[in-house]
Amino acid sequence: MITIKCTKCKSKILKYKKIGKGRLWHCWKDRIIEDYSIRDGNEVKCQCGNLIGIIEGKWIKMKKHSFTYSGTVNRK
Numbered sequence: 034m035i036t037i038k039c040t041k042c043k044s045k046i047l048k049y050k051k052i053g054k055g056r057l058w059h060c061w062k063d064r065i066i067e068d069y070s071i072r073d074g075n076e077v078k079c080q081c082g083n084l085i086g087i088i089e090g091k092w093i094k095m096k097k098h099s100f101t102y103s104g105t106v107n108r109k
Contacts, residue, residue: 034066035104039079045069046079046100052107057100059092 037047037057048067049060071078075088085100086093 035102035106037085037100037102039081039083039085040099040101041083042079042081044080046077046085049102050107051102051104054106054108057095057102059089059094060086061092063091 035049035051035057036045037049037060038045045067046069047060047065050064050066051057052064069080070085071080072088076084077086077088077093078084083099084096086095088094
């Protein structure tokens with residue numbers, strides 16, 4: 034499980050179950066464990082107002098350089 038944080042204010046945005054190696058391009062909605070974000074229409078924002086991603090169907094397309102993440106990744 035990884036913790037996704039805002040690059041501006043360093044607050045938690047999501048706890049997410051990432052599977053496989055590689056970058057985080059989008060987050061599948063069914064793998065989100067805890068959600069601390071603010072939703073504004075189809076936009077996912079941090080509490081400070083930083084745009085983190087856009088909701089596109091079953092996933093959230095993450096915006097580059099607006100978040101950091103740490104934790105362990107599950108391998109298949």
